[in-house]
Amino acid sequence: MNMSTQGGTSAPFLLMAVASAVLMGTIGVISKYVGLSAETLTFYRLGFGAALMLGYLLLVGQARLLLIWPSWRVLANGALLAAFIVCYVQAMLYTSMANAIMMVYLSPVAASVVAHFLLGERLSSAGVGLILLALFGFAMMMEFQLSFDSAGDATGMAYAALAMLAYAGFILMNRIMPARVHAYTRCWYQLLAGALCMLPLMWQQGESIASAQWGWLLLAGLLPGFLAILFAVIALRELPAATFGTLAYMEPIAVVTFGWVLFGEALNTLQLSGCALIMGAGVAQALLNQRRERTARALLAQNA
Numbered sequence: 001m002n003m004s005t006q007g008g009t010s011a012p013f014l015l016m017a018v019a020s021a022v023l024m025g026t027i028g029v030i031s032k033y034v035g036l037s038a039e040t041l042t043f044y045r046l047g048f049g050a051a052l053m054l055g056y057l058l059l060v061g062q063a064r065l066l067l068i069w070p071s072w073r074v075l076a077n078g079a080l081l082a083a084f085i086v087c088y089v090q091a092m093l094y095t096s097m098a099n100a101i102m103m104v105y106l107s108p109v110a111a112s113v114v115a116h117f118l119l120g121e122r123l124s125s126a127g128v129g130l131i132l133l134a135l136f137g138f139a140m141m142m143e144f145q146l147s148f149d150s151a152g153d154a155t156g157m158a159y160a161a162l163a164m165l166a167y168a169g170f171i172l173m174n175r176i177m178p179a180r181v182h183a184y185t186r187c188w189y190q191l192l193a194g195a196l197c198m199l200p201l202m203w204q205q206g207e208s209i210a211s212a213q214w215g216w217l218l219l220a221g222l223l224p225g226f227l228a229i230l231f232a233v234i235a236l237r238e239l240p241a242a243t244f245g246t247l248a249y250m251e252p253i254a255v256v257t258f259g260w261v262l263f264g265e266a267l268n269t270l271q272l273s274g275c276a277l278i279m280g281a282g283v284a285q286a287l288l289n290q291r292r293e294r295t296a297r298a299l300l301a302q303n304a
Helices: 007-034 038-059 063-067 072-094 097-104 107-118 125-141 151-175 183-205 211-238 241-247 250-263 269-303
Strands: none
Touching (some): 007 072, 007 211, 038 072, 097 250, 097 269, 125 269, 241 269
16 A cells, blocks of 8 residues: 555545545536536536646646547547536436436446446345445435426436436446556546537537636636546545545535535435435445455465
């Protein structure tokens, strides 16, 4: 273990992981206030994020990392990132922020099921139990009914389901990334590829942007676009994957809090319990994955 992750010296990286999760959650607030289409907001979040990442790499003398071909997987992940963000933003325009984020946080569950069949990552009985627990938590969020209060809620949940599938694809693609590609290289190319994917859709909207809206777009590029990703990359270099995965669940907590405080999107006791089950299952899944990785590394070391 690195000395930087021992004792109190890990505190800055723990704070960065928490800050990254909370900053990711601010996109919902920005989407509510900016008053622009999901396509336009997604383009500028990714585009400004890529520009700020480039500026940061120039500042720290690491721009040479961008001269490396990132592989098609990184570019494909950029397209998945764009699809995830635009569908997530659309979902929050139609339904509550809590509904959207809890659907999105079923992504690790979906990714685990796909990895079981396609990547050979066999699910244990504990893993299956956690998947069922997360699904039961989602049923609690929906108050055990498939009907919605309005057509807008149904549309929003459909977009949230698409966002969940795109994010699950994003998670799976990251599992088969070439190790030679630096994290900064991956981040910049993913942001750039995502922005380029959104460019024609943004142009198609033909929206005029007021000066006040430019401020929100810049904020989208800075907070959930650049800083959230930068903090995540730095934290992931120093923290165990399970620790980071656990702290990532600060994002749905932040989103539910933002929705309640700023927009009056209150949840009842049953729905809050469902949120807790989904997040608890996700945290346990992260810990389970970490244990499996440690076991695999130990077996490789014994056979070496």
